Amino acid sequence: MPGRLVRRISVVEGDITEQNVDAIVNAANRTLLGGGGVDGAIHRAAGPELLDECRTLGGCDTGEAKITRGYRLPARFIIHTVGPVWRGGQHGEDELLASCYREALALAESHDLKTIAFPAISTGAYGFPLPRATVIAVRTVLDYLSRSPEIDRVVFVCHGDRAFNLYHDAVMELAPEYAGEEPPDSSASEEPGSADQADDLKEQVRAQLHIIESVHGVRMVNREKLVGEISRHARDRRSVSLITAAINTWIAVNGITGETEIPGDELDRILTRIRD
Ligand code: ADP
Numbered sequence: 001m002p003g004r005l006v007r008r009i010s011v012v013e014g015d016i017t018e019q020n021v022d023a024i025v026n027a028a029n030r031t032l033l034g035g036g037g038v039d040g041a042i043h044r045a046a047g048p049e050l051l052d053e054c055r056t057l058g059g060c061d062t063g064e065a066k067i068t069r070g071y072r073l074p075a076r077f078i079i080h081t082v083g084p085v086w087r088g089g090q091h092g093e094d095e096l097l098a099s100c101y102r103e104a105l106a107l108a109e110s111h112d113l114k115t116i117a118f119p120a121i122s123t124g125a126y127g128f129p130l131p132r133a134t135v136i137a138v139r140t141v142l143d144y145l146s147r148s149p150e151i152d153r154v155v156f157v158c159h160g161d162r163a164f165n166l167y168h169d170a171v172m173e174l175a176p177e178y179a180g181e182e183p184p185d186s187s188a189s190e191e192p193g194s195a196d197q198a199d200d201l202k203e204q205v206r207a208q209l210h211i212i213e214s215v216h217g218v219r220m221v222n223r224e225k226l227v228g229e230i231s232r233h234a235r236d237r238r239s240v241s242l243i244t245a246a247i248n249t250w251i252a253v254n255g256i257t258g259e260t261e262i263p264g265d266e267l268d269r270i271l272t273r274i275r276d
Contacts (some may be wrong), residue, residue, distance in 0.1 A: 006175040006214050008145055008153050009138075013164045017045035022113035023077040024070070024157075025104050027121040030059050030082050032066065036125040037110055038159075042078060046071040052210070063099035065107050077113060079104045083122030086129070094136055097122055109150045117155040120163055134151040138170040142178040168215050172248070174232040176207050201240055202231040208244035215248075217257050226262060233271045246270040 001151075016038060017022050026042045029035045032044045032054045043050055057080075060066050065081040081104050083235055089145045100121050108116045122128035141154050143226065158164040205227045220226060226247075228253035234240045250266060 003218070005130045005145055005178050006171065006211050008151070009141065009175070009214070010153065010155045011158065011164060011171060011215055012155060013158045013160070015041065015159075016117055017041050017073055018117050019117040019155060019157060019240060020074045021115040021117045021153075021155060022075065023079050023108050023111075023115075024073065024075040024117045024156065025065075025119065025121070026078050026080045027083055027119050027126075028060065028080040030061050030062065032057050032080055035125075036121045042073070046078065047075050050195055054080070064097040065100065065101065065103040067107050067111060073118050073196070076119070077108075077111065079107050079116070081121065083128065086122065086127035089132075093122075093128065094132075097128060097133060097136050098140040101137055102144060104139070105148075105151060105154075107146045109148060112150075114150075114152040115155070116151060116153075117157050119157055120159070120167075123163075130163060134163070134166040134170045135174070138167065138174050142174055146178045168248075169254075171215060172208070172211050172245075176204070186221055198231065201234055202227055202238055203233070204240045205230045205244065208240065209247070212244065212248045212251060216251050218251060219259050220262060221259055222261050226267065227269070229267060233275070239274055242274045243270055246274065 003244065027038050029039065034040065034051060034054070049071045050068060055066070057066050060080060060082050062082045062084050065079050065135060068078050068080065070076050070263055072077050079098040083100050084091075084093040086093055088265065098272060101118065104118070118141075120130060123130045123133045124189070137156065145151060145154065156167045158167050209223055209226060230240065230243050247262060247267075247270065249260070250270070251260070
């Protein structure tokens, strides 16, 4: 269902302990007895009762997940998962990291929890390269949500601008695939400029603008007009991506939220720049 999936994903910058969701995910270590980074922040915010409950759990294996109450957090539950330590990428790190996201979502689902916030598991003390971890996180969550209607919303909580931008770009890049909006095979015998291709570009523009709206919490009041103008000017799917990425940057740089109208002169500047 085009566009549907991305409405169930948010990317925010901030502190995971402050998230108002059913469960937050902790990037814990195998002892589950607390540590630094996000684990330390969660234990501090939840209070000492959390450690008491964690002591009863008997630790947790890498790639698996266990649940506790949230105590003093706004979140009712904490799902503790243990990410892999980065050892160069040849030791099953990718699969173990994906498993953390899948197991946490499955545990949330089995407890009937509807909203869940994730930190960037393994990307701090455990040294997993952030860009690679981001793609795994976003892909695994999209994949899970596309198969399960039970979870309403997943929030990626990013610590800092760099993480926010990486997550945002990964959602933009990957969500259309899961919404059945994969680019058609470029070897297909489509005549350039055919009616089918024009419709396809329009759909792509619409989907990309929708993702931008979801990620930034904006509503473009002139969205259909933009769809028309961009799809008329764009030569191919790549130029659609370049144009919508420029609109995305303009919204991010200007800190726009809520209802907005992308100004005509700004759009003209973007279209001219991409054409040249
Ligand atoms: P790991 O040991 O799994 O690498 P870390 O806690 O060291 O876990 O780091 C995981 C990620 O969590 C890092 O990207 C770090 O920037 C981020 N992080 C640290 N504190 C917070 C917080 N309070 N809220 C959200 N993310 C956080």
